[in-house]
Amino acid sequence: MQSIQPLTDIENWEVSGTDEKMQFSGVQFLMNFLGQKTAVLIELKQHGELWAAMEEETDIPLTVQFLVDEQGCKTAVLLDFEEHGEIWEDIYCNLIASLRTDEPKIPLAEVKRSLNEQGKLSG
Template structure:
């Protein structure tokens, strides 16, 4: 076994602090495959011309607390786009999956938990 394979195997080893005893393998897999993910209030997906989800709009009236928590976790210098109302107040944040996937995953995991 060469050095690269040895390092790869070490990266794949399960660490002791991971505890999946209550986990269910593939819990949401079938829902994703069938597109049967329940709609989330205040969440709208952005799609491309082929219907693929490329981003998400998050209503800040509904999820301001969650967005504030994300800004604490992630570097606040992350560039995102906001939708603003006529008074200049931020009413929604737009996340691109290409640029903000980790942020969206944290939000989504919180919403479905």
């Protein structure tokens, strides 16, 4: 069986284009005995709105597991990378986007000009 190769570098947890390692509050990785990240635990208290949006946009498989409190309310979601890699990728991209909302914006025309100057874009 071929495992999913996510767009993100799960092992190093780096965001392409940056030198920093990203860490998110309310997100914890689970590792196997070799120290390889195999799953992620996402706290719904902090990321409940993001998870609710995912549930609306995606058919969440029945294999997704949840942690629940004494009253049976979901408190966290557990995503296994092999089974739920695509869902994690979507969540990861949303987390990155939310971190970058306060970063300075670059006008599209400036980006195109820069790419043209670098020979990465023609026209």
